[in-house]
Amino acid sequence: SQQGEEDPQALSIQEGENATMNCSYKTSINNLQWYRQNSGRGLVHLILIRSNEREKHSGRLRVTLDTSKKSSSLLITASRAADTASYFCATKPLRGGGSEKLVFGKGTKLTVNP
Amino acid sequence: NAGVTQTPKFQVLKTGQSMTLQCAQDMNHNSMYWYRQDPGMGLRLIYYSASEGTTDKGEVPNGYNVSRLNKREFSLRLESAAPSQTSVYFCASSVYGGETQYFGPGTRLLVL
Numbered sequence: 001s002q003q004g005e006e007d008p009q010a011l012s013i014q015e016g017e018n019a020t021m022n023c024s025y026k027t028s029i030n031n032l033q034w035y036r037q038n039s040g041r042g043l044v045h046l047i048l049i050r051s052n053e054r055e056k057h058s059g060r061l062r063v064t065l066d067t068s069k070k071s072s073s074l075l076i077t078a079s080r081a082a083d084t085a086s087y088f089c090a091t092k093p094l095r096g097g098g099s100e101k102l103v104f105g106k107g108t109k110l111t112v113n114p
Numbered sequence: 115n116a117g118v119t120q121t122p123k124f125q126v127l128k129t130g131q132s133m134t135l136q137c138a139q140d141m142n143h144n145s146m147y148w149y150r151q152d153p154g155m156g157l158r159l160i161y162y163s164a165s166e167g168t169t170d171k172g173e174v175p176n177g178y179n180v181s182r183l184n185k186r187e188f189s190l191r192l193e194s195a196a197p198s199q200t201s202v203y204f205c206a207s208s209v210y211g212g213e214t215q216y217f218g219p220g221t222r223l224l225v226l
Contacts, residue, residue, distance in 0.1 A: 030212060042118075042204055042217035043157070088156065092212035100145065100164040100211030101172070106156035 004032075004089040004105030012111045019076040021108040023089030024069075030092040032065055033102065034074050037086045046074075046087075051094070079112045086110070115140050118218035120205050126224045127195045135190040135221050137205030145211045146188035148172075148180060150201040151220075157204070163188055164211045195225045 007022045023032070031050045035043040049056045049065045049072065056063045062075040076083055086109045090102040121136045139146065148160040149172075159172030163182040177199060179191045188207075192199060202222050206215040 033214065035215075040220075042219050043206075043215075045214045045216070048214055090215075100170075101147065101159060101162050102212060102215060103159075104149075104157040106154065 004091050004103060006087070006089055006105045006108040008108060009106070010109045010111070012113065013079055014113050015079060015081055017079055017112075019079050019083070019110055019112070021074045021087050021110070023072045023074070023105060025072075025089075025091045025103075026070065028094040029067075030094050032063075032072050032092075033090045034061075034063060034072075035088045035090060035104075037088065037107070039085070043088065076110075079110075081112050081114045084110060084112045117141065118205055118207055118216050120203075120218035120221050122221060123219070124222045124224075126226065127192075128226055129196060131195050132191070132193050133195065133223075134192075135203055135205075135223075136187070137189065137218060138187045139205075139207040139216070140186065141207060141209075141216065142185070143207035143209050143216070144185070145208045145213075146182065147206045147208075147215065148178075148188070148190045149204045149206065150174065150199075151204060152201050160190065160203075162211075192223075195223075197225045199223065200225045 033048045034046045037043045060077045065072045086107040088107045090104045118139045147162040149157045161180040163169045166185045205218040208215045
């Protein structure tokens with residue numbers, strides 16, 4: 001079963017606006033990652049945040065992690081039409097046999113209108 | 115570096131036919147994965163190989179087999195294809211399990 005659940009399922013904004021996507025998960029994690037998927041393409045890694053980190057930045061991306069609430073958010077600032085894609089969160093379980101793999105959510109589909 | 119490559123890009127099969135999807139990575143990664151992606155279902159893990167010489171079942175392994183041929187290559191075999199296996203298949207690799215994964219471009223499979 002999938003651990004990460006993204007919210008909202010779909011988001012439509014205007015170019016220049018900020019886009020915020022959320023991810024909730026169920027069990028303790030070692031890290032949480034965000035990926036982007038353009039239509040018809042493979043996933044591309046965006047950013048990884050470890051369980052002892054609270055916030056991380058990469059260019060126009062800001063990721064926060066709240067382990068007490070088991071949730072993360074991805075903020076894309078000053079969005080562009082090229083940001084149109086699906087965004088997935090993925091979690092690495094903290095321990096046990098499942099720690100060799102990531103568990104992906106179902107994704108948020110972001111549309112940035114010119 | 116080519117990263118993760120997959121062949122073929124697109125395939126049409128008839129029910130009952132068999133085929134092997136090939137995946138190779140040139141990043142010297144230890145772990146490799148096979149996923150399927152269906153509309154509204156996100157990515158579901160079929161099989162993975164945490165290191166050369168080991169393979170383990172993922173969330174949806176029924177109807178599939180895998181072979182970790184060497185450190186570079188990880189193939190996925192459908193012995194008797196079914197329409198329910200119509201999907202887009204992605205291969206991925208990572209240095210170690212649970213770390214950043216690098217994905218191939220995908221194989222679109224249609225089973226009639």
